[in-house]
Amino acid sequence: MLTGSVALKEDDLQFISTQSGDVLADNPNGLGLYHQDTRFLNRFELTVNGFKPVFLSHSMNKHYIATFQSVNPPFRLHDGVRVKQQTISIRRSRFVSDRGLYERLGFLNCNPFAVDLDVDLALDADFRDMFSVRGFKTQRVAGEISVSFGGEDLTFSYRGRDELMRQTRVTFDHPPESISPREVRFSLHLEPNQSDSIVVRVQPCIGDLVPPLEPDFDRQLDDLAASYRSWDEASTHISTNNELFDRELLRASRYDIRTLLEQSPYGIVPDAGVPWYAVPFGRDAIITALQTLMYNPSIAEGTLRFLAAYQGTTEDPFREEQPGKIMHELRRGELARLKEVPHTPYYGTVDATPLFLVLFVEAMEWLDGDELYDDILPAAMLALEWIDRYGDLDGDGYLEYRAQRPGGVVNQGWKDSFNSVQHDDNSIAEPPIALVEVQGYVYQAKIGMARLLRRRGDRNVADRLEREAVDLRDRFNRDFWMEDLGFYAQALDSNKRHVRSITSNPGHCIWSGICDVDKAHSVATRLMERDMFSGWGLRTLSSQSPNFNPMSYHNGSVWPHDTALIALGLRRLGRNEEAIQLVAGLIEAGFRFDDARLPELFCGFPRDRRFNSSPAAYIVSCSPQAWAAGCVFMVLQSMLDLRPDAQSGTIHASPLLPSLFTRVELRHIRVGRHRVDLHVDSEGAGVHVQVTRVPATDLSPVGAG
DSSP states (O other), rough: OOOTTEEEETEEEEEEETTSSBOOSSSOOEEEEEETTEEEEEEEEEEEEOOEEEEEEEEEEEETEEEEEOOOOSSEOOOOEEOOOOOOEEEEEEEOOOOOEEEEEEEEEEEEOEEEEEEEEEEEEEBBBBBTTTTTSOOOOOOOOOOEESSSSSEEEOOOTTTTTEEEEEEESSEEEEEETTTEEEEEEEOOOOEEEEEEEEEEESSSSOOOOOHHHHHHHHHHHHHHHHHHSSSSSEEEEEEEIIIIIHHHHHHHHHHHHETTTEEEEEEEEETTEEEEBBBHHHHHHHHTTTTHHHHHHHHHHHHTTTTSSSBTTTTTTTTTTOOOBBBOOOHHHHHSSSOSSSSSSHHHHHHHHHHHHHHHHOOOOHHHHHHHHHHHHHHHHHHHHTTOOSSSSSBBBOSSTTOOSOSEEEEOOOOOBTTTSSOBBSSSSSEEHHHHHHHHHHHHHHHHHHHHHOHHHHEEEEEHHHHHHHHHHHHHHEETEEEEEEEOOTTTEOOOOOHHHHHHHHHTSSSHHHHHHHHHHHSSSSTTTTTTSSSSTTTTSTOOTTTTTSSSBOOOOHHHHHHHHHHHHHHHHHHHHHHHHHHHHHHHSSSOOSSSSSSOOOOOOOTTOOOOTTTTTSSSBHHTTHHHHHHHHHHHOEETTTTTTEEEOOOOOOOOOOEEEEEEETEEEEEEEEEEEEEESEEEEEEEOOOOOSSSSSOOO
């Protein structure tokens, strides 16, 4: 998230302001109101009697509502009467719905005399594409932005080069006076101890037939709150005896996940993160859906259907699209509509396609739904075909990547920065590159699909996939293993040389199950050494590497989702002590961040217990971010070792709790056509587990709104 900003989001609409609530005219940081990758408001600035309010504080709740408390500086009224500082309360109450921004400007006069206020609100709309705002692409405008004032409304209009009309409609519950084309004034008279308010509504509109916003501020806010309650009721109810965990980290994660959900025609899908990545990403959505299967599998159902709908159908080098390939990123702004950027969607990712299959298999383990199976199976078979037909670029039997277009994503795994795959001499590995973790995903996808298809009666394809998976596993453990280091190479480059960096990537292979058992234990031991485990989480790159930088994006930082996934793999391997150590480190890191949430990533500095240090934030980390929010649910799954049996409607657990907890309770877990309650208690001797199947309620997918 941008430093010193407040971001609100609902569905695909987000509003980012300063901590005092303004979006200033001089706005280099990309603040504003965004919808469909377009900025519909680039100024939203309040002044009162010519002064800027003195900011006191702000608070947020559930990421769609915020309040900003300010007061007046000292000033004089028109008749010369002096108004002391902090005698007029100025409170801004704001929320975003899926269709617009609502703000109530509230004023309270605490003087013993009447006060007249001129409340000025300056607004502007530039309709810039997100790629233009971020400086990635020049946007040529089609013409002038027109402004019209109609007494109780203000409208900015722009017809883009894509011939689409975009408007920002601003309406008020008090008729304002227009004091300039982009500034309105409200005149208030407040008697002693009297309060008054002004409601402002801002609606981004695309096309001509857009119904107006619900005018009632409180009714719309109540409807939004009700949608959050419905989401909570449909999701697994989680509680522990650790009050700080429940009140802070778990609560933030629940609301972060809900906030980042976007309603699509195919169901709900998580956006990647606020502010710049509040759009669907294939890899991010899949991992988030995997993390949250035990919390709300509607995310997985919607994600699978959404990604299947956008699955590649043709060979298009501009978008790096191929038949059967799963998308990387989808954008909807003017530049995307004009095809000046390839994100319609863009397919430059190597791991989303096998991970799509992994999610399908895991979702069926939890749900075993005939309709979901029938709907997704054709896309799954196309994804398998893509892996074998298009994914192996040089015929060596491994899934590889190489950017197909100038300006395409250079590194197409989850560590996608340009320098994330380097040899020890600092040289960049030459493509095509076969990443170590991606081969694990392919193994996991094929062995899982074999198991699923066999259960569903398709033995021939199941047998073939199982043979391919076993062959891949044998070759992988031969070709990627570095005997002298007792570790897997990060990748094979174009010359089949090992990229010998010690990274967190092979930890994903423990989770996927591709490792020989002895090699998996060797990797587990190496990951927990001090150069990899910072005390808060696993570094992406060893601190002994010549390329190490704890403040970098992928070369020494800590990514919570990376650590959480590896912890789950260690738990399945039986390395329980190390798994719980990682779980505890992540949870304690989450407690230390100011907003009580795990960010996208943080710096890889060592934890210093002598000075009771906190983890250091990465400057431009997304927060909230989907697969960081999902970590809380994945670490719970690691602690409890949950294994669903959707066919019988039961769940198995082998809990191992860190010292942070002695009790964990999960109620209404969705397993197949049933709901299950799980109670774990470690007080006294041993760990006591109670699993109860409860009557099924409505199991239909729940939307975000």
